[in-house]
Amino acid sequence: MKTVLLAPLDPVHDNAVKLLKRRLDEAGYQALTMPPGTTVEEVVEKALAVHPAAILVSRTLGYKVAETLGQLVDLAEASGLRETTRLGVGGMAITKETGAELGFDGTFVGALNIKEVIAFIEGRQGVLEEDHSAQVQRPKPDVVAGHTYAWKDRKIEALLDTITDQILDWTKGKTSDGIQRALIRTEMLEAGVAHRASPQSPVRQRLLEKYLSFCDAEIQAAYQEGKLPSGVRPLDQAEIDRLPERLAGGHFEFQPLRHVGDKPLFFAQYGTGCPVMDVVHIKTTEAWGADGVLHFDPSWGAQREGLLQGHLTHEHDGTILTLENLSFIRQHMEAPTLWNVRGHRGLNTPETQVLAHAAGADLLKINIPYGGTAGGTDPERLTVDGVFALRLAAQYGLPFDIPGNDELSGVPPHKTFAGLLIMMMLGLKLGARPIPKPLLCYSPHMTIYGHMDDNMVDMNVAKLAVWQEIVDTPVWPGEPVGFMTHTPDRVQSAVTTANHAALAASMGVSAMTFASSDEAYSKGPISVPARVDTLRAVRESLRFLGSAHFQPTPAAQRMQAQLHLGITAVLEKIAQRGDFVASIYEGLLGDQEDGLYPGRTGRGTVRAE
């Protein structure tokens, strides 16, 4: 049994030493502790007597404390201890750099990691370091793993079967400019001429001309005359070249936000407008433990036929979708970071999936009912484009998520969920892997009808639990959790996000998305500190929760039952109507009373193939 000597070297505090003793005793070591107020000489004298494998010191760093720690290291050297005994230090304000300066063999930063401590005692520090390197190469997590998509509610399954058969039948033989552009983009990628910097070969020239023939005049002008939309400019090469320097020195060891288990996975949104700023936000997000990020583009981009090219920056929210921007952003991510590119609401839905896949996206995002309403695209157009996009998701083997953000317009959750289920069944029929995203929010519907007057737990529990009754599917609350509970107060925003995150985690969801604490009210680009607020708050809430669970109350169970009935009723009406597109126009998935209107962009642009 190896002996380890634990010394606080602090006049008062020895909690860390006691904790470490318990953990080392449990791990089979003889951990000897020294009391607070022990001197450096006493520690070394004790070590000379008991010959420990390691001396571990716990001490908060301050001025002159460093000299005391340095004295221990020097006295250990002078006593001949260092050839046989390893010296480790941990405590508040201790960093790897201060550990090196003080001359310790090991430094323990942050919360106690007993695996790291044992590796140090056993002289496997180098191995552990390689483990950390391997951690960078950690496997990419899989959001949908562990779910079979087996239907539990046979009635709903049958209704969805009917509805989606009708959709697939209806879209046969139909196409759009968006689909044509996606096909041309694919051809350009396969020919190696998709990038702006690609050689000006006859192939590129021919495909580009063909591509532009399916674009709006504004997009054509950007390609042909270099005239960019208002508020958009090319990134300077110097801005691009400086990024590696800005990121240099910022190394981290990935520590997931989770306190226990492998799920849920955590996603943060970005889309500052500037790809360079996005990278900084992504690196921050990764460093603070998120598993993935979602790319948000400008809302106006969805209303134009065609996508721009080149490294472009945008002075307003949303980062412009170009192959170059997407590739640049992906290139700076850690390999295991999951990446989703939003493109589900506009005229460029199929083409966005093509570019996102080419740039290395791990997930796609497609929702026809939401994208076809609430200021989005004409339902007829988006149904045609959406089904094509689902085929791409299946072809690429990428899961797609289905945001339920139409609730923000005032749609009750049972209608939104009916839409999510239709998208799920459509995706499954086409061979793709869907992930519904019920929105945990304080939506207008909840406000108006008082469903959350007492608490925000019951309804959200009901919205998550109802899925478990219908289908074995991964569930990914977003986007983001706690939407419409945030205020300009950063503390309040971080806390409410953390509360929703803890609730969702306790309900066994597969993933969730959260916003920065200043996202709703930033009045400009969100700030990195505000982003960190949220990540830290979520980490703390998960630490608080651990493996504990919330138990649904009778009220939550009643809400869940009503929700389930409501979903079924909506699907029955749509199946009975026999026309999915008409159902959206007619408000079966959300009507004017709910605050929802069919989208208008791209109306009349569906044509026969």
Place this chain on the structure above:
Amino acid sequence: MQTISFAGTAKNTGKTTTALHMVERCHARGLRLALTSIGYDGEIKDNVTGLPKPRYVLQPGDWVATAEKCLKTGTAGYHIHHTSSIYTVLGRIVFVEITSPGLVVLAGPNRRTDLEQVLADFRRIGVDWVLVDGALNRLAPMICTGGLVLSTGAAFTEDIPTLAEHARALCAMFQFPLSSLPPTAAVTLSLPNSDQEIKLDSGSLLSQAAFQALEAAAEAAPPQHVRIPDACHPACLLDLLTRKPALCQAQWVFGSPLKLLASGDPRLWEAVWARLQHPPQYFETLPLRCLTLNPFYPSYHAATWSYSEKFLDANALLTAVRAQVTAVPVLNLRQPPIPDLLDLLTPSCTPS
């Protein structure tokens, strides 16, 4: 190959500033230079005070032994010559040749055995000078270098008389000769007119119990020699010598001045020396080449939890310390006329 180490009495006493002076002089003479550190040097800000730190700017052809992770935080171009088996908190020690000018961060070996290996590798590479930067008040590993430059100053204490007395006692530690007696692993008492030796369990004397064992061993007959190869608590030894004056007649041999400085305040050692009838001896030592003074100290502001720069009167400090320290040059490298440290150190810094 010449080696010199830079140690201090505390943080912010001017170790790196002094080493930078040597870097500049070596560059001016076109010498092939190598650097390493037993701590962490070259950072932008002090890890504790947050105040700016002097930084190493190296030139092509210079060599560095530093931890892998430090390479990424500098701006100098470099070529990795080889990676050692020495592992530190910041990764393995790598030997690199600088290929383009820029900043470097040093975090090298922190134990004597590792520092010896680094010096051996630099000898194989074939450099003219190796500079070993210290850390805080640590200096024990530096015994394997060819000479020592000590730095003290207001960061150690703002009281000039105390600082000068400490400097006097500190420098005196390096004035004693090597012993002709063979080294021992344990504390050993040699009895007079006899081959008999009494060995204690440990090479160090740090606790009351250890000194009681020494006292008991010396009861039978006063020893002729007392050899203490490792650490020794000076206050306990002083107490023993006061109670047992007969022990003052023995020849006391210690491991090295650096082990004694690691064991306690040099002013306590000065009191010990005053009691001994024979000057102490060492099993190994290294020359103290000079003492540098730094009037700077970080002043702590409790209200803002921050530090600011403050300075003692540089002239008063220099005068006071020079009055106490006469055996080695005492310098303020920021105060004209600025001496050439390289001249001062050449040519006698070859490791033993």
